[in-house]
Amino acid sequence: MTKTAWVFPGQGSQATGMGADLVDLPVGQAKLAIAEDILGWSVSEVCSSDDAQLSRTLYTQPCLYVIESILVDLLREKGHQPALVAGHSLGEYVALYTAGVFSFEAGLRLVQRRAELMDSTSDGKMAALIGFDREALDQQLQQTPGVVLANDNNAGQVVISGTPEAVAHIMATVKAKRAVPLNVSGAFHSPLMAPAATEFQQVLDSVTFQDAQVPVLSNVEPLPATDGSVLRDRLSRQMTGSVRWRELSLQLAAEGVDRVIEVGPGKVLTGLIKRTCGDIALENISSAAEIPA
Template sequence: MTRRVAFLFPGQGSQAVGMGADIYAASAAARRIFATADDALGFSLSDLCFSGPEETLRETINAQPAIVTVSLAFLAAFQEALSADSSSLSSPLAPAYVAGHSVGEWTALTVAGVLDVPQTIRAVRERGRLMDHEGTVCPGGMAAIIGMDAESLQAVCQEASRQASEGAERTHPGMGQVVIANYNAPGQIVISGEKRALALASELARTRGAKRVIPLAVSGAFHSPVMQPAAEHLAQVLADLPLHDALIPLISNISAAPLATADVLRDELAQQVAASVQWTRTIEYLASEGVTTFIEIGPGQALTGMIKRIVKGVTTANIGNVADIAKVVALVREISALS
Protein backbone atom coordinates (compact mmCIF):
# COMPACT_ATOMS: atom_id res chain seq x y z
CA MET A 1 0.00 0.00 0.00
CA THR A 2 2.81 2.45 0.81
CA ARG A 3 4.13 2.05 -2.74
CA ARG A 4 1.12 4.10 -3.84
CA VAL A 5 1.28 6.90 -1.22
CA ALA A 6 3.23 10.17 -1.27
CA PHE A 7 3.41 12.78 1.51
CA LEU A 8 3.49 16.39 0.30
CA PHE A 9 4.27 19.51 2.34
CA PRO A 10 3.28 23.14 1.61
CA GLY A 11 5.49 26.20 1.33
CA GLN A 12 5.41 29.85 2.27
CA GLY A 13 2.07 31.59 1.82
CA SER A 14 0.14 28.82 3.55
CA GLN A 15 0.65 30.34 7.00
CA ALA A 16 -2.28 31.76 8.98
CA VAL A 17 -2.67 32.89 12.56
CA GLY A 18 -4.20 30.06 14.60
CA MET A 19 -2.59 27.29 12.57
CA GLY A 20 -1.76 24.25 14.65
CA ALA A 21 -3.63 25.36 17.77
CA ASP A 22 -6.24 22.61 17.50
CA ILE A 23 -3.72 19.83 16.97
CA TYR A 24 -1.60 21.13 19.85
CA ALA A 25 -4.62 20.75 22.12
CA ALA A 26 -5.52 17.30 20.78
CA SER A 27 -2.23 15.45 20.32
CA ALA A 28 0.70 14.69 22.59
CA ALA A 29 2.86 13.91 19.55
CA ALA A 30 2.10 17.32 18.06
CA ARG A 31 2.89 19.06 21.36
CA ARG A 32 6.31 17.39 21.35
CA ILE A 33 7.05 18.84 17.90
CA PHE A 34 6.05 22.34 18.99
CA ALA A 35 8.11 22.07 22.18
CA THR A 36 11.13 20.90 20.20
CA ALA A 37 10.82 23.85 17.81
CA ASP A 38 10.44 26.34 20.65
CA ASP A 39 13.53 24.95 22.38
CA ALA A 40 15.53 24.95 19.14
CA LEU A 41 14.81 28.62 18.47
CA GLY A 42 14.87 29.92 22.02
CA PHE A 43 11.46 31.60 21.79
CA SER A 44 7.85 30.50 21.54
CA LEU A 45 7.23 29.87 17.86
CA SER A 46 4.10 28.05 19.07
CA ASP A 47 2.58 31.25 20.45
CA LEU A 48 3.34 33.05 17.19
CA CYS A 49 1.58 30.31 15.21
CA PHE A 50 -1.44 30.24 17.50
CA SER A 51 -1.88 33.93 18.32
CA GLY A 52 0.17 36.02 15.89
CA PRO A 53 0.36 38.92 15.35
CA GLU A 54 -0.22 38.25 11.66
CA GLU A 55 2.38 40.73 10.41
CA THR A 56 5.06 39.03 12.52
CA LEU A 57 4.05 35.54 11.45
CA ARG A 58 4.08 36.64 7.80
CA GLU A 59 7.74 37.74 8.00
CA THR A 60 9.85 35.27 6.03
CA ILE A 61 12.19 34.59 8.93
CA ASN A 62 9.19 33.44 11.00
CA ALA A 63 6.80 32.07 8.36
CA GLN A 64 9.21 29.44 7.08
CA PRO A 65 10.03 27.69 10.39
CA ALA A 66 6.39 28.09 11.47
CA ILE A 67 5.05 26.29 8.38
CA VAL A 68 7.59 23.49 8.74
CA THR A 69 6.80 23.07 12.44
CA VAL A 70 3.03 22.97 11.94
CA SER A 71 3.38 20.50 9.07
CA LEU A 72 5.55 18.18 11.17
CA ALA A 73 3.12 18.48 14.09
CA PHE A 74 0.19 17.39 11.92
CA LEU A 75 2.19 14.48 10.55
CA ALA A 76 3.22 13.38 14.05
CA ALA A 77 -0.41 13.53 15.17
CA PHE A 78 -1.50 11.56 12.10
CA GLN A 79 1.03 8.79 12.75
CA GLU A 80 -0.03 8.77 16.41
CA ALA A 81 -3.67 8.36 15.33
CA LEU A 82 -2.71 5.37 13.19
CA SER A 83 -0.88 3.77 16.12
CA ALA A 84 -0.92 5.08 19.67
CA ASP A 85 2.57 3.68 20.17
CA SER A 86 4.10 5.68 17.31
CA SER A 87 6.63 8.41 18.02
CA SER A 88 7.94 8.47 14.44
CA LEU A 89 7.27 10.79 11.51
CA SER A 90 7.59 7.91 9.03
CA SER A 91 5.70 5.08 10.70
CA PRO A 92 3.39 3.24 10.88
CA LEU A 93 2.57 4.71 7.45
CA ALA A 94 5.83 4.98 5.50
CA PRO A 95 5.21 6.71 2.16
CA ALA A 96 6.91 5.66 -1.04
CA TYR A 97 8.01 9.25 -1.67
CA VAL A 98 8.06 12.65 0.00
CA ALA A 99 8.10 16.07 -1.62
CA GLY A 100 7.60 19.65 -0.55
CA HIS A 101 6.92 22.94 -2.29
CA SER A 102 9.83 25.36 -1.71
CA VAL A 103 10.42 25.47 2.07
CA GLY A 104 8.16 22.41 2.28
CA GLU A 105 11.10 20.46 0.88
CA TRP A 106 12.77 20.91 4.27
CA THR A 107 9.75 19.32 5.95
CA ALA A 108 10.02 16.42 3.52
CA LEU A 109 13.72 15.85 4.16
CA THR A 110 13.07 15.78 7.91
CA VAL A 111 10.50 13.04 7.40
CA ALA A 112 13.06 11.22 5.24
CA GLY A 113 15.57 11.25 8.12
CA VAL A 114 18.06 13.66 6.52
CA LEU A 115 18.03 16.04 9.50
CA ASP A 116 16.37 15.94 12.90
CA VAL A 117 13.66 18.42 13.87
CA PRO A 118 15.84 20.92 15.83
CA GLN A 119 18.44 21.03 13.04
CA THR A 120 15.76 21.62 10.43
CA ILE A 121 13.96 24.36 12.34
CA ARG A 122 17.15 26.31 13.02
CA ALA A 123 18.37 25.95 9.44
CA VAL A 124 15.01 26.99 7.99
CA ARG A 125 14.93 30.13 10.14
CA GLU A 126 18.38 31.04 8.82
CA ARG A 127 17.16 30.29 5.28
CA GLY A 128 14.30 32.73 5.83
CA ARG A 129 16.68 35.37 7.19
CA LEU A 130 18.99 35.07 4.19
CA MET A 131 16.13 35.26 1.71
CA ASP A 132 14.57 38.25 3.45
CA HIS A 133 17.96 40.02 3.44
CA GLU A 134 18.31 39.69 -0.34
CA GLY A 135 14.81 41.10 -0.65
CA THR A 136 16.04 44.29 0.99
CA VAL A 137 19.33 44.47 -0.96
CA CYS A 138 17.60 43.93 -4.33
CA PRO A 139 13.89 44.70 -3.90
CA GLY A 140 11.57 42.55 -5.94
CA GLY A 141 8.53 40.35 -5.74
CA MET A 142 6.45 37.59 -7.27
CA ALA A 143 3.23 37.38 -9.25
CA ALA A 144 0.94 34.50 -10.17
CA ILE A 145 0.09 34.42 -13.87
CA ILE A 146 -3.19 32.66 -14.61
CA GLY A 147 -4.16 31.35 -18.03
CA MET A 148 -0.85 31.61 -19.89
CA ASP A 149 1.31 28.74 -21.14
CA ALA A 150 4.87 28.33 -19.94
CA GLU A 151 6.53 28.90 -23.32
CA SER A 152 4.75 32.23 -23.87
CA LEU A 153 5.48 33.34 -20.32
CA GLN A 154 9.13 32.40 -20.69
CA ALA A 155 9.33 34.72 -23.71
CA VAL A 156 7.67 37.48 -21.68
CA CYS A 157 10.27 37.11 -18.90
CA GLN A 158 13.16 37.20 -21.36
CA GLU A 159 11.87 40.35 -23.03
CA ALA A 160 11.16 42.06 -19.70
CA SER A 161 14.63 41.18 -18.42
CA ARG A 162 16.20 42.60 -21.56
CA GLN A 163 14.26 45.84 -21.26
CA ALA A 164 14.92 46.19 -17.52
CA SER A 165 18.65 45.53 -17.97
CA GLU A 166 19.21 48.12 -20.70
CA GLY A 167 21.44 50.85 -19.32
CA ALA A 168 21.16 49.52 -15.76
CA GLU A 169 24.25 49.02 -13.61
CA ARG A 170 24.51 45.32 -12.64
CA THR A 171 25.27 45.74 -8.94
CA HIS A 172 23.47 42.54 -7.95
CA PRO A 173 22.93 39.17 -9.72
CA GLY A 174 19.19 39.78 -9.75
CA MET A 175 19.23 43.34 -11.05
CA GLY A 176 16.93 43.64 -14.06
CA GLN A 177 16.05 39.93 -13.99
CA VAL A 178 12.66 38.20 -13.93
CA VAL A 179 12.08 34.47 -14.42
CA ILE A 180 9.50 31.75 -13.99
CA ALA A 181 9.76 30.77 -10.32
CA ASN A 182 7.06 28.16 -9.80
CA TYR A 183 5.55 25.79 -12.36
CA ASN A 184 2.61 25.08 -10.07
CA ALA A 185 0.07 23.57 -12.47
CA PRO A 186 -1.04 24.00 -16.08
CA GLY A 187 -2.20 27.60 -16.48
CA GLN A 188 -0.95 28.53 -12.99
CA ILE A 189 2.63 29.77 -13.08
CA VAL A 190 4.46 32.21 -10.80
CA ILE A 191 7.07 34.69 -11.98
CA SER A 192 9.66 36.33 -9.76
CA GLY A 193 12.19 39.08 -10.12
CA GLU A 194 13.62 42.49 -9.42
CA LYS A 195 10.96 45.17 -8.98
CA ARG A 196 11.21 46.92 -12.37
CA ALA A 197 11.64 43.70 -14.34
CA LEU A 198 8.67 42.13 -12.56
CA ALA A 199 6.46 45.14 -13.35
CA LEU A 200 7.45 45.00 -17.02
CA ALA A 201 6.78 41.24 -17.21
CA SER A 202 3.43 41.60 -15.46
CA GLU A 203 2.31 44.24 -17.95
CA LEU A 204 3.55 42.23 -20.93
CA ALA A 205 1.70 39.15 -19.65
CA ARG A 206 -1.53 41.14 -19.44
CA THR A 207 -1.18 42.42 -22.99
CA ARG A 208 -0.36 38.94 -24.32
CA GLY A 209 -3.37 37.12 -23.00
CA ALA A 210 -2.94 36.30 -19.32
CA LYS A 211 -6.36 35.99 -17.70
CA ARG A 212 -5.11 37.34 -14.37
CA VAL A 213 -1.88 38.72 -12.91
CA ILE A 214 -1.92 38.46 -9.13
CA PRO A 215 0.90 40.09 -7.10
CA LEU A 216 1.90 37.85 -4.17
CA ALA A 217 2.42 39.08 -0.61
CA VAL A 218 6.06 38.07 -0.23
CA SER A 219 9.13 39.99 0.92
CA GLY A 220 11.33 39.27 -2.09
CA ALA A 221 11.90 37.65 -5.44
CA PHE A 222 12.14 34.04 -4.28
CA HIS A 223 13.33 31.33 -6.69
CA SER A 224 14.99 33.86 -9.00
CA PRO A 225 18.53 35.22 -9.57
CA VAL A 226 17.80 37.79 -6.85
CA MET A 227 18.28 34.94 -4.37
CA GLN A 228 21.64 33.73 -5.72
CA PRO A 229 23.67 35.37 -2.89
CA ALA A 230 21.28 33.73 -0.38
CA ALA A 231 21.94 30.38 -2.07
CA GLU A 232 25.70 30.86 -1.67
CA HIS A 233 25.38 31.74 2.02
CA LEU A 234 22.97 28.87 2.61
CA ALA A 235 25.51 26.49 1.06
CA GLN A 236 27.93 27.53 3.82
CA VAL A 237 25.28 26.81 6.46
CA LEU A 238 24.58 23.41 4.95
CA ALA A 239 28.28 22.55 4.83
CA ASP A 240 28.26 22.50 8.63
CA LEU A 241 25.09 20.42 8.99
CA PRO A 242 25.38 16.63 9.42
CA LEU A 243 22.99 15.55 6.67
CA HIS A 244 22.21 11.84 6.34
CA ASP A 245 21.18 9.94 3.24
CA ALA A 246 17.41 9.95 2.79
CA LEU A 247 15.56 6.87 4.04
CA ILE A 248 12.63 7.76 1.76
CA PRO A 249 13.21 9.15 -1.76
CA LEU A 250 12.70 12.91 -1.86
CA ILE A 251 11.58 14.47 -5.15
CA SER A 252 13.70 17.48 -6.08
CA ASN A 253 12.08 20.87 -6.61
CA ILE A 254 14.79 21.61 -9.19
CA SER A 255 14.89 18.44 -11.29
CA ALA A 256 11.63 16.66 -10.29
CA ALA A 257 13.74 13.52 -9.83
CA PRO A 258 14.30 11.44 -6.67
CA LEU A 259 17.24 12.36 -4.45
CA ALA A 260 18.77 10.21 -1.74
CA THR A 261 22.44 10.95 -0.92
CA ALA A 262 23.46 13.63 1.57
CA ASP A 263 25.86 15.39 -0.81
CA VAL A 264 23.25 15.70 -3.55
CA LEU A 265 20.64 16.91 -1.04
CA ARG A 266 23.04 19.50 0.35
CA ASP A 267 23.48 21.03 -3.11
CA GLU A 268 19.73 20.85 -3.80
CA LEU A 269 18.78 22.71 -0.64
CA ALA A 270 21.24 25.51 -1.32
CA GLN A 271 20.45 26.07 -4.99
CA GLN A 272 16.71 25.62 -4.57
CA VAL A 273 16.16 29.15 -3.19
CA ALA A 274 17.30 30.65 -6.51
CA ALA A 275 15.95 27.94 -8.86
CA SER A 276 12.50 27.34 -10.30
CA VAL A 277 10.17 24.97 -8.44
CA GLN A 278 9.17 22.23 -10.88
CA TRP A 279 5.95 21.23 -9.12
CA THR A 280 4.00 20.13 -12.19
CA ARG A 281 6.80 17.77 -13.20
CA THR A 282 7.09 16.54 -9.60
CA ILE A 283 3.47 15.40 -9.50
CA GLU A 284 3.68 13.95 -13.00
CA TYR A 285 6.76 11.96 -11.97
CA LEU A 286 5.06 10.58 -8.86
CA ALA A 287 2.00 9.56 -10.85
CA SER A 288 4.23 7.86 -13.43
CA GLU A 289 5.84 5.88 -10.59
CA GLY A 290 2.48 4.49 -9.54
CA VAL A 291 1.54 6.90 -6.74
CA THR A 292 -2.25 6.96 -6.54
CA THR A 293 -2.76 8.64 -3.15
CA PHE A 294 -1.34 12.11 -2.46
CA ILE A 295 -1.60 13.34 1.13
CA GLU A 296 -0.91 17.05 1.70
CA ILE A 297 0.16 17.64 5.30
CA GLY A 298 0.30 21.17 6.71
CA PRO A 299 -1.60 24.47 6.68
CA GLY A 300 -3.81 25.22 3.69
CA GLN A 301 -4.90 23.14 0.71
CA ALA A 302 -2.95 24.78 -2.12
CA LEU A 303 -1.05 21.64 -3.15
CA THR A 304 -4.21 19.54 -3.27
CA GLY A 305 -5.74 22.00 -5.70
CA MET A 306 -2.64 21.89 -7.89
CA ILE A 307 -2.58 18.09 -7.99
CA LYS A 308 -6.17 18.00 -9.25
CA ARG A 309 -5.14 20.23 -12.16
CA ILE A 310 -2.03 18.18 -13.00
CA VAL A 311 -3.17 14.54 -12.90
CA LYS A 312 -6.56 12.85 -13.07
CA GLY A 313 -7.81 9.65 -11.48
CA VAL A 314 -5.78 9.92 -8.27
CA THR A 315 -6.89 10.23 -4.66
CA THR A 316 -6.02 13.45 -2.83
CA ALA A 317 -6.34 14.22 0.87
CA ASN A 318 -5.09 16.97 3.12
CA ILE A 319 -4.37 17.20 6.83
CA GLY A 320 -4.66 20.76 8.09
CA ASN A 321 -6.85 20.41 11.18
CA VAL A 322 -7.90 17.83 13.75
CA ALA A 323 -11.01 16.74 11.84
CA ASP A 324 -8.91 16.00 8.76
CA ILE A 325 -6.85 13.45 10.64
CA ALA A 326 -9.81 11.19 11.35
CA LYS A 327 -10.86 11.37 7.68
CA VAL A 328 -7.39 10.49 6.37
CA VAL A 329 -6.93 7.69 8.91
CA ALA A 330 -10.20 6.19 7.63
CA LEU A 331 -8.99 6.62 4.03
CA VAL A 332 -5.67 4.87 4.75
CA ARG A 333 -7.40 1.97 6.47
CA GLU A 334 -9.82 1.63 3.56
CA ILE A 335 -6.94 1.55 1.08
CA SER A 336 -5.16 -1.03 3.24
CA ALA A 337 -8.24 -3.23 3.26
CA LEU A 338 -8.50 -3.04 -0.53
CA SER A 339 -4.84 -3.73 -1.26
Protein backbone atom coordinates in the same frame (compact mmCIF):
# COMPACT_ATOMS: atom_id res chain seq x y z
CA MET B 1 -1.81 -1.86 -3.41
CA THR B 2 -2.11 1.90 -2.98
CA LYS B 3 1.11 3.88 -3.37
CA THR B 4 0.93 7.05 -1.29
CA ALA B 5 3.03 10.22 -1.41
CA TRP B 6 3.06 12.89 1.27
CA VAL B 7 3.51 16.50 0.14
CA PHE B 8 4.14 19.56 2.28
CA PRO B 9 3.04 23.14 1.51
CA GLY B 10 5.26 26.19 1.81
CA GLN B 11 4.91 29.89 2.44
CA GLY B 12 1.47 31.21 1.54
CA SER B 13 -0.41 28.29 3.10
CA GLN B 14 -0.08 29.61 6.66
CA ALA B 15 -3.29 30.49 8.50
CA THR B 16 -3.96 32.10 11.85
CA GLY B 17 -4.81 29.41 14.38
CA MET B 18 -2.99 26.62 12.56
CA GLY B 19 -1.75 23.91 14.89
CA ALA B 20 -4.03 24.99 17.73
CA ASP B 21 -5.10 21.38 18.36
CA LEU B 22 -1.49 20.18 18.59
CA VAL B 23 -0.40 22.10 21.69
CA ASP B 24 -2.12 19.70 24.13
CA LEU B 25 -0.72 16.53 22.59
CA PRO B 26 2.51 15.03 24.01
CA VAL B 27 4.37 15.03 20.69
CA GLY B 28 3.18 18.58 20.00
CA GLN B 29 4.31 19.83 23.41
CA ALA B 30 7.72 18.21 22.98
CA LYS B 31 8.37 19.63 19.51
CA LEU B 32 7.05 23.09 20.43
CA ALA B 33 9.34 23.21 23.46
CA ILE B 34 12.36 22.28 21.32
CA ALA B 35 11.35 24.90 18.76
CA GLU B 36 11.02 27.65 21.37
CA ASP B 37 14.47 26.80 22.72
CA ILE B 38 16.02 27.07 19.23
CA LEU B 39 14.03 30.06 17.93
CA GLY B 40 13.71 32.08 21.12
CA TRP B 41 10.00 32.61 20.53
CA SER B 42 6.81 30.55 20.73
CA VAL B 43 5.47 29.00 17.54
CA SER B 44 2.03 28.47 19.09
CA GLU B 45 1.84 32.13 20.16
CA VAL B 46 2.80 33.39 16.71
CA CYS B 47 0.31 31.01 15.05
CA SER B 48 -2.46 32.44 17.20
CA SER B 49 -1.33 36.07 16.78
CA ASP B 50 -2.40 38.59 14.16
CA ASP B 51 -1.98 37.65 10.52
CA ALA B 52 0.65 40.35 9.91
CA GLN B 53 3.18 38.70 12.21
CA LEU B 54 2.50 35.15 11.02
CA SER B 55 2.78 36.26 7.38
CA ARG B 56 6.24 37.73 7.88
CA THR B 57 8.81 35.36 6.34
CA LEU B 58 10.90 35.42 9.52
CA TYR B 59 8.05 33.70 11.38
CA THR B 60 6.10 31.98 8.60
CA GLN B 61 8.75 29.49 7.59
CA PRO B 62 9.68 28.15 11.06
CA CYS B 63 5.99 27.96 12.03
CA LEU B 64 5.09 25.91 8.96
CA TYR B 65 8.09 23.62 9.44
CA VAL B 66 7.21 22.93 13.09
CA ILE B 67 3.46 22.43 12.59
CA GLU B 68 3.93 20.16 9.57
CA SER B 69 6.64 18.14 11.34
CA ILE B 70 4.33 17.53 14.31
CA LEU B 71 1.63 16.27 11.94
CA VAL B 72 4.21 13.91 10.42
CA ASP B 73 5.04 12.55 13.87
CA LEU B 74 1.34 12.00 14.59
CA LEU B 75 0.86 10.18 11.29
CA ARG B 76 3.75 7.88 12.16
CA GLU B 77 2.30 7.25 15.62
CA LYS B 78 -0.80 5.91 13.89
CA GLY B 79 1.33 3.62 11.72
CA HIS B 80 1.22 5.61 8.47
CA GLN B 81 4.24 5.83 6.16
CA PRO B 82 4.68 7.38 2.69
CA ALA B 83 6.24 5.73 -0.35
CA LEU B 84 7.59 9.08 -1.58
CA VAL B 85 7.76 12.63 -0.21
CA ALA B 86 8.01 16.13 -1.67
CA GLY B 87 7.52 19.69 -0.50
CA HIS B 88 6.86 23.03 -2.15
CA SER B 89 9.75 25.43 -1.45
CA LEU B 90 9.90 25.59 2.39
CA GLY B 91 7.92 22.34 2.45
CA GLU B 92 10.93 20.48 1.04
CA TYR B 93 12.58 20.80 4.45
CA VAL B 94 9.67 18.93 6.05
CA ALA B 95 9.94 16.29 3.31
CA LEU B 96 13.62 15.79 4.14
CA TYR B 97 12.83 15.54 7.86
CA THR B 98 10.10 13.00 7.08
CA ALA B 99 12.55 10.94 5.03
CA GLY B 100 15.06 10.89 7.89
CA VAL B 101 17.67 12.97 6.05
CA PHE B 102 18.22 15.22 9.08
CA SER B 103 16.81 15.62 12.57
CA PHE B 104 13.94 17.93 13.51
CA GLU B 105 16.39 20.22 15.29
CA ALA B 106 18.86 20.38 12.40
CA GLY B 107 16.05 21.09 9.94
CA LEU B 108 14.63 23.85 12.13
CA ARG B 109 18.02 25.55 12.41
CA LEU B 110 18.31 25.48 8.63
CA VAL B 111 14.80 26.89 8.24
CA GLN B 112 15.47 29.57 10.86
CA ARG B 113 18.55 30.82 8.99
CA ARG B 114 16.80 30.55 5.62
CA ALA B 115 13.91 32.64 6.96
CA GLU B 116 16.27 35.27 8.39
CA LEU B 117 18.12 35.64 5.10
CA MET B 118 15.00 35.73 2.96
CA ASP B 119 13.25 38.15 5.32
CA SER B 120 16.17 40.57 5.13
CA THR B 121 16.16 40.59 1.33
CA SER B 122 14.76 43.86 0.03
CA ASP B 123 15.48 43.68 -3.71
CA GLY B 124 13.07 42.26 -6.22
CA LYS B 125 9.44 41.43 -6.75
CA MET B 126 7.26 38.38 -7.40
CA ALA B 127 3.89 38.00 -9.12
CA ALA B 128 1.47 35.15 -9.80
CA LEU B 129 0.02 34.69 -13.28
CA ILE B 130 -3.14 32.66 -13.77
CA GLY B 131 -4.67 31.74 -17.12
CA PHE B 132 -2.11 32.78 -19.75
CA ASP B 133 -0.53 31.74 -23.04
CA ARG B 134 2.45 29.60 -22.04
CA GLU B 135 4.32 30.15 -25.29
CA ALA B 136 3.93 33.92 -25.03
CA LEU B 137 5.15 33.86 -21.43
CA ASP B 138 8.19 31.73 -22.24
CA GLN B 139 9.07 34.04 -25.13
CA GLN B 140 8.81 37.18 -22.99
CA LEU B 141 10.87 35.62 -20.21
CA GLN B 142 13.63 34.79 -22.70
CA GLN B 143 13.59 38.34 -24.04
CA THR B 144 13.44 40.13 -20.67
CA PRO B 145 16.61 40.21 -18.54
CA GLY B 146 16.17 40.20 -14.79
CA VAL B 147 13.10 37.97 -14.47
CA VAL B 148 12.64 34.18 -14.28
CA LEU B 149 9.96 31.57 -13.79
CA ALA B 150 10.15 31.02 -10.02
CA ASN B 151 7.25 28.58 -9.48
CA ASP B 152 5.97 26.41 -12.33
CA ASN B 153 2.92 25.22 -10.39
CA ASN B 154 0.78 23.84 -13.22
CA ALA B 155 -0.09 24.59 -16.82
CA GLY B 156 -2.28 27.55 -15.87
CA GLN B 157 -0.55 28.98 -12.79
CA VAL B 158 3.01 30.23 -12.37
CA VAL B 159 4.96 32.75 -10.32
CA ILE B 160 7.56 35.04 -11.84
CA SER B 161 10.40 36.62 -9.88
CA GLY B 162 13.00 39.30 -10.57
CA THR B 163 13.65 43.01 -10.55
CA PRO B 164 10.55 45.20 -10.05
CA GLU B 165 10.96 46.66 -13.56
CA ALA B 166 11.28 43.28 -15.27
CA VAL B 167 8.35 41.74 -13.37
CA ALA B 168 6.19 44.78 -14.20
CA HIS B 169 7.15 44.42 -17.87
CA ILE B 170 6.04 40.77 -17.97
CA MET B 171 2.77 41.62 -16.23
CA ALA B 172 2.11 44.36 -18.77
CA THR B 173 3.00 42.36 -21.91
CA VAL B 174 1.67 38.85 -21.19
CA LYS B 175 -2.11 38.60 -21.20
CA ALA B 176 -3.43 36.67 -18.22
CA LYS B 177 -6.81 36.20 -16.57
CA ARG B 178 -5.19 37.32 -13.34
CA ALA B 179 -1.81 38.86 -12.54
CA VAL B 180 -1.29 39.33 -8.81
CA PRO B 181 1.79 40.92 -7.18
CA LEU B 182 2.87 38.88 -4.15
CA ASN B 183 3.48 40.40 -0.73
CA VAL B 184 7.03 39.13 -0.24
CA SER B 185 10.25 40.89 0.70
CA GLY B 186 12.33 39.84 -2.29
CA ALA B 187 12.69 37.93 -5.55
CA PHE B 188 12.66 34.42 -4.10
CA HIS B 189 13.73 31.48 -6.31
CA SER B 190 15.66 33.73 -8.67
CA PRO B 191 19.33 34.61 -9.28
CA LEU B 192 18.78 37.75 -7.19
CA MET B 193 18.86 35.46 -4.14
CA ALA B 194 22.47 34.42 -4.87
CA PRO B 195 24.06 36.47 -2.04
CA ALA B 196 21.63 35.00 0.49
CA ALA B 197 22.16 31.51 -0.94
CA THR B 198 25.94 31.87 -0.58
CA GLU B 199 25.57 32.85 3.07
CA PHE B 200 23.07 30.05 3.67
CA GLN B 201 25.49 27.50 2.21
CA GLN B 202 27.73 27.92 5.26
CA VAL B 203 24.92 26.70 7.52
CA LEU B 204 23.93 23.96 5.09
CA ASP B 205 27.50 22.63 5.04
CA SER B 206 27.44 22.21 8.82
CA VAL B 207 24.48 19.79 8.77
CA THR B 208 24.90 16.06 8.24
CA PHE B 209 22.62 14.68 5.50
CA GLN B 210 21.78 10.99 5.90
CA ASP B 211 20.53 8.88 3.01
CA ALA B 212 16.73 9.15 2.80
CA GLN B 213 14.57 6.27 4.06
CA VAL B 214 12.05 6.98 1.27
CA PRO B 215 12.68 8.72 -2.08
CA VAL B 216 12.46 12.53 -2.11
CA LEU B 217 11.41 14.54 -5.16
CA SER B 218 13.14 17.93 -5.04
CA ASN B 219 11.98 21.31 -6.31
CA VAL B 220 14.95 21.94 -8.58
CA GLU B 221 15.15 18.35 -9.81
CA PRO B 222 11.84 16.49 -9.50
CA LEU B 223 13.22 12.97 -9.76
CA PRO B 224 13.28 10.49 -6.84
CA ALA B 225 16.55 10.40 -4.91
CA THR B 226 17.72 8.91 -1.62
CA ASP B 227 21.45 9.74 -1.63
CA GLY B 228 22.14 12.30 1.08
CA SER B 229 24.81 14.13 -0.93
CA VAL B 230 22.45 14.46 -3.91
CA LEU B 231 19.65 15.80 -1.70
CA ARG B 232 22.04 18.31 -0.10
CA ASP B 233 23.15 19.54 -3.54
CA ARG B 234 19.55 19.93 -4.67
CA LEU B 235 18.64 21.86 -1.54
CA SER B 236 21.63 24.17 -1.97
CA ARG B 237 20.25 25.15 -5.39
CA GLN B 238 16.71 25.68 -4.18
CA MET B 239 16.92 29.29 -3.03
CA THR B 240 17.95 30.54 -6.49
CA GLY B 241 16.31 27.78 -8.56
CA SER B 242 12.76 27.34 -9.83
CA VAL B 243 10.14 25.27 -8.00
CA ARG B 244 9.24 22.77 -10.74
CA TRP B 245 5.98 21.62 -9.18
CA ARG B 246 4.20 20.86 -12.48
CA GLU B 247 6.96 18.42 -13.45
CA LEU B 248 7.02 17.03 -9.93
CA SER B 249 3.29 16.31 -10.11
CA LEU B 250 3.74 14.48 -13.40
CA GLN B 251 6.62 12.50 -11.88
CA LEU B 252 4.40 11.33 -9.02
CA ALA B 253 2.08 9.80 -11.60
CA ALA B 254 5.03 8.31 -13.48
CA GLU B 255 6.21 6.67 -10.24
CA GLY B 256 2.85 4.93 -9.88
CA VAL B 257 1.57 7.12 -7.04
CA ASP B 258 -2.21 6.87 -6.91
CA ARG B 259 -2.82 8.72 -3.61
CA VAL B 260 -1.37 12.02 -2.39
CA ILE B 261 -1.80 13.40 1.13
CA GLU B 262 -1.06 17.09 1.66
CA VAL B 263 0.20 17.41 5.22
CA GLY B 264 -0.15 20.96 6.52
CA PRO B 265 -2.52 23.93 6.42
CA GLY B 266 -4.64 24.66 3.38
CA LYS B 267 -5.24 22.77 0.15
CA VAL B 268 -2.89 24.55 -2.23
CA LEU B 269 -0.83 21.56 -3.35
CA THR B 270 -3.72 19.13 -3.82
CA GLY B 271 -5.40 21.84 -5.89
CA LEU B 272 -2.32 22.19 -8.09
CA ILE B 273 -1.88 18.42 -8.48
CA LYS B 274 -5.55 17.96 -9.37
CA ARG B 275 -5.13 20.25 -12.37
CA THR B 276 -2.09 18.29 -13.58
CA CYS B 277 -2.91 14.70 -12.58
CA GLY B 278 -6.67 14.32 -12.26
CA ASP B 279 -6.57 10.56 -11.67
CA ILE B 280 -4.63 10.71 -8.39
CA ALA B 281 -6.73 10.49 -5.21
CA LEU B 282 -6.11 13.56 -3.05
CA GLU B 283 -6.43 14.04 0.72
CA ASN B 284 -5.61 16.81 3.17
CA ILE B 285 -4.45 16.60 6.78
CA SER B 286 -4.15 19.93 8.57
CA SER B 287 -5.10 18.84 12.09
CA ALA B 288 -4.75 15.86 14.41
CA ALA B 289 -8.46 15.09 14.05
CA GLU B 290 -8.00 14.47 10.31
CA ILE B 291 -5.41 11.72 10.78
CA PRO B 292 -6.93 8.30 10.03
CA ALA B 293 -6.83 5.74 12.84
